[in-house]
Amino acid sequence: MLFSANLGFLWADRPLPDAIRAAKAAGFDAVECHWPYDTPPKDVAAALTQTGLTMLGLNTLRGGAGENGLSALPGREAEARAEIDRAIAYARAIGCGAVHVMAGFAEGPAAEAIFLANLDHACRAAPDLTILIEPLNRYDAPGYFLSRSDHALRLIERAGHPNLKLMFDCYHLQIMEGDLTRRLGRLLPVIGHVQIASVPDRGTPDHGELDYRHICATLRDLGWQRPIGAEYKPVGPTDDSLGWMAGLRAI
Structure with a gap:
């Protein structure tokens, strides 16, 4: 398996270009981030060029x-x-x-109509990019507009844009829905990215409710070949938290 370091959580104490270099040194295959806007894009681009890594995704503010x-x-x-x-x-x-x-804290038909209109804008403005939507669990993000995968699927189908995809965050979806093996198989055609962390503590993906050996084997068997996002919160230095990667990479 291939893995992407989510630099919103990993090496978050370093400037983003330095975090990219740290991810390369640690053996990650790609990187992703949350909100990079305080860093000039030329500096991020230079670090990506230097390391040969690709930035898979970023969030709207x-x-x-x-x-x-x-x-x-x-x-x-x-x-x-x-x-x-x-x-x-x-x-x-x-x-x-x-x-x-990112949808924000909202509910109801008016919010759904606004979200669809804004997703239509995003997809039309960037047909060369993948536009992602992500269900967030109700414990970490109470009141967030999108919290379930079936709702995300309806939105994707209603929007009708081939570049609108689901961010399948195993941490959030295990908390809200479970049954991830079947859910991955059913939703695979609309999944644009997969992220992992332990449940319920959002730590390293080597403990807790989910067996990521099984999740990674499921993705392998489904034909998934893209990097999986490591979006977990390390306890202590990120470099000391990476023992999980060798075992999952071998799957």
């Missing part, structure tokens, strides 16, 4: 204090689309292949 995305918020369409455009421009500047459009 959350918004103001206490917010978790803007794209499903009625009355915030102009801000949401400005942040989508900003994320697309940054992704293109560093050769990043995907943008995760």
Whole structure:
């Protein structure tokens, strides 16, 4: 298996270019991040070129204090689309292949209509990129608009854009739904990226409720060949948390 270091959590104490270099030194096959916007894209691009790594994805900004995305918020369409455009421009500047459009705290038909309209904008503005949506669990993100994979699937089908895909975060979906083996098989055609962490503590993927040996073998058998995102919270230095990788890589 191939693995991507999520630099929102791994080596988060370092400037983003240094974190990219650390991921390369640790043996990761790619990187991804949350919000890189405080770092000039030329500096990120230079680190990616130096290491030969690809940045797989980044997020649209959350918004103001206490917010978790803007794209499903009625009355915030102009801000949401400005942040989508900003994320697309940054992704293109560093050769990043995907943008995760964050929905925010909202509910109801009006929020769904706004989210679909903003996703339509993102997909049309960036047909060369994958646009991702991600269900977040109700414990870590209470009130987030999107929390279940069946809802994400309906949105993807309604939007009707081939570049709109599901971020299948095993941590969030295990908490909300479970049955990940069958869910991976059923949703594979719309999955754009897979992320892993232990449940329930979001630590290294070598303990807890989920057997990632089984998850990785399932993905292998389904024909998944892209890097899996390691989006976990290390306890202590990131370099001391990487013992899980050799065993899963061998699957």
